[in-house]
Amino acid sequence: MKNLYWRPQRISLHLLWIVALVAIGGLVAVENYTVQEKQPHYSMKIKASRLAAQAFDVIRAEKTRLGIPIDEESDPAKTGMIGILLSPLTTNPGHLPSKQTSANPNFAAVMVHLLKRAGVSEGDKVAVGVSGSFPSINVCVLAALYTLKVDPVIIASAGSSQWGANNPEFMWPDMEKLLAEKHLFPYRSVAISRGGIDDRALGLPRESRKSLDKVIERSGAMPLVVSNFTESVELRMKLFQEHSGDSEYAAYINVGGGTTSVGTKVGKQMFRPGLNRSLPRGAAHIDSVMTRFALEEIPVIHLSKINEIAERYGLPLQPLKTPKAGEGQIFYKEVHSPLLAATVLLLIIGLLIVFIRLDWGYRFFNANRKESGSSRPERMI
Numbered sequence: 001m002k003n004l005y006w007r008p009q010r011i012s013l014h015l016l017w018i019v020a021l022v023a024i025g026g027l028v029a030v031e032n033y034t035v036q037e038k039q040p041h042y043s044m045k046i047k048a049s050r051l052a053a054q055a056f057d058v059i060r061a062e063k064t065r066l067g068i069p070i071d072e073e074s075d076p077a078k079t080g081m082i083g084i085l086l087s088p089l090t091t092n093p094g095h096l097p098s099k100q101t102s103a104n105p106n107f108a109a110v111m112v113h114l115l116k117r118a119g120v121s122e123g124d125k126v127a128v129g130v131s132g133s134f135p136s137i138n139v140c141v142l143a144a145l146y147t148l149k150v151d152p153v154i155i156a157s158a159g160s161s162q163w164g165a166n167n168p169e170f171m172w173p174d175m176e177k178l179l180a181e182k183h184l185f186p187y188r189s190v191a192i193s194r195g196g197i198d199d200r201a202l203g204l205p206r207e208s209r210k211s212l213d214k215v216i217e218r219s220g221a222m223p224l225v226v227s228n229f230t231e232s233v234e235l236r237m238k239l240f241q242e243h244s245g246d247s248e249y250a251a252y253i254n255v256g257g258g259t260t261s262v263g264t265k266v267g268k269q270m271f272r273p274g275l276n277r278s279l280p281r282g283a284a285h286i287d288s289v290m291t292r293f294a295l296e297e298i299p300v301i302h303l304s305k306i307n308e309i310a311e312r313y314g315l316p317l318q319p320l321k322t323p324k325a326g327e328g329q330i331f332y333k334e335v336h337s338p339l340l341a342a343t344v345l346l347l348i349i350g351l352l353i354v355f356i357r358l359d360w361g362y363r364f365f366n367a368n369r370k371e372s373g374s375s376r377p378e379r380m381i
Contacts, residue, residue, distance in 0.1 A: 023348050037333055041116055044147050045109035049325035052105035052143035055184050056081060056136070056322070059175055066169055074163060077322045079103040081136040083166040088208045089215070091196030092257075094133065094162030098306040100318040102136040109330045110313050111144030111301075114275050115251065118299040122149040124250035127240045129261040129289055131195050132160030132172035137255050137303050139175075142185045150250075152187055153243040155224065155236050157195025157258055158215045168211060173219035190243055191236075192216045193224035199232035199260045229287075232260040236289050252293035253301045261289045262302070273305040274312070 039045070060080030063070070074096060075082035081103040082096075120126060126145065130138045145152050158173050160166035165175060173192055179185050194201040194212045201209050216223045224239075226232040240249070254261045262271065270283040271290060279294035294300050303309070307317055314329025 039113075039329075039331055039333055041112055042331060045112045045331055046326050048108035048112050048140075048143045048147040049105045051147060051184065052108040052140045053322075053325050055139045055143065055179055056103075056105055058179065058182050058184065059135070059139070062175075062178055063170060068167055068170060075100070075103070076320050077103060079136070079322050081139075083135075083160060083163045085162055087166045087168055088205070089159060089168050089171065089211055090162055090166045091159035091194075091201055091204065092133070092161040094160075094164060096163050097318050099134070099136075099163040101310050101315070102134050102306045104136070104310070104315055104319065104323050105140065105143075105325055106315055106323055106328050106330060107137055107309075108140035108143040108147070109328070110309065110315070111141055112147060113313070113330060114301050115144060115148060115150070117275050118251045118277075118301060120148065120150060120250045123151065125151045125153065125244055125247040127249045127252045127293065128152045128154040128255075129156075129236070129253070129258060130154065130172070130189075130255040131157035131258045131261075132165035133256040133258075134303070134306070135160075135165040135172055135175055137306065138172065139179070141253055141255060141303070142179070142187055145187070146185050151247075152253075153240055153249075154187060154189045155239060156189040156192045156221070157199065158192050158212045158219075159195030159201055161256075168215075171215045173215055173221060177219050189219075189221045191222045191224040191239055192219060193226065193232065193260075195258060197259065198229045199224070199226055199258075200228075229260060233287055233289055233292070236260060237292055240289075249293070249298050251299045251301060252290060253303065254290050255303045257304055259288075262304070271300065271302045271304075273302055273309050276300040276302055 056079060060070075060078075063080050070078050070080055071082070071084065072078065074085070077100070082099050115126075128141065128145075130141070142152075156172060156176065158171055160172065165172040173189070176187075176189060180188055193199045194209060194216075197203050201212055204212075213223065224232070224235060226235055270280040270286070271294075272280070276294065277299050278297070279291065283291055284295065290300050290302065309315075310317055316323060316328075
């Protein structure tokens with residue numbers, strides 16, 4: 001059995017234990033000590049998030065000026081980006097936790113990440129479909145597009161689900177116009193529809209539909225008037241084509257669950273939240289703007305199921321205060337320290353050189369034995 005392993009003949013077990021303990025201690029230190037490493041496109045992500053935060057402040061200030069109160073129960077972070085439960089212009093049910101999670105300017109960094117993954121570059125043309133349901137995400141999309149110097153063509157819907165931009169005095173078209181007038185973003189929608197069922201706000205009283213028309217009118221945008229679902233899809237695609245010029249679209253961005261943008265309820269489930277590089281299997285028969293872009297092999301960024309996207313990119317769910325720009329794993333990732341690992345490795349190699357190659361350990365223990373007056377030689381294995 002003695003021939004089954006080898007160990008230096010002139011080094012004591014004490015020294016081998018020292019090397020082993022240093023190695024174990026170093027392994028534990030390397031495994032448990034991490035450092036933050038900046039994620040790709042860090043500077044652009046920070047710039048976009050700061051711009052989104054500035055836009056949030058402008059919208060909140062305008063709400064205050066208009067005398068629109070902030071409900072601390074539905075908007076505990078006091079962002080001013082959460083609407084009310086019901087209003088005459090509320091087109092669909094909404095999910096409050098998703099709205100609360102969306103009120104985070106760092107979603108602009110997520111948009112920078114997704115646009116870069118989609119291959120979008122400076123000067124590219126991007127098609128965008130938004131509604132009033134997620135005004136915070138709309139703002140973050142605009143901030144990312146502006147930061148990346150992308151040329152968007154935007155078609156919006158005036159209507160909103162619960163807790164979105166559903167206050168009759170201050171709908172999404174009003175917010176978009178305000179942000180342009182304050183020179184935060186140079187973008188305006190080329191057309192705005194009513195939104196809701198069939199893109200015509202079906203199910204709302206006639207007075208409510210007229211009010212949505214007035215919202216569109218005061219925004220100064222062209223009203224997108226349609227008679228049915230198919231016409232809405234066709235007209236949107238026609239407008240995107242007319243405003244593309246000689247350029248091809250690099251991506252299509254959809255915010256929320258607008259029916260003509262994403263299709264039926266089944267269509268909403270087929271596209272995964274985030275980046276879709278190709279058409280999901282079985283989605284070709286579900287007509288929508290998103291499907292038509294995907295059929296042309298144009299990347300689609302689907303911003304729905306906001307809580308799922310937040311968890312994927314390390315953003316908090318339903319924060320009780322507005323996160324600051326730069327907070328979240330979308331900016332940093334935890335990695336093991338290469339410097340610490342190299343230091344531990346060099347330490348172990350150094351000990352082995354000193355104890356074995358230079359025979360320091362043998363001389364050290366011999367010197368200690370002579371000083372102690374021991375005449376009995378220590379057995380070296």
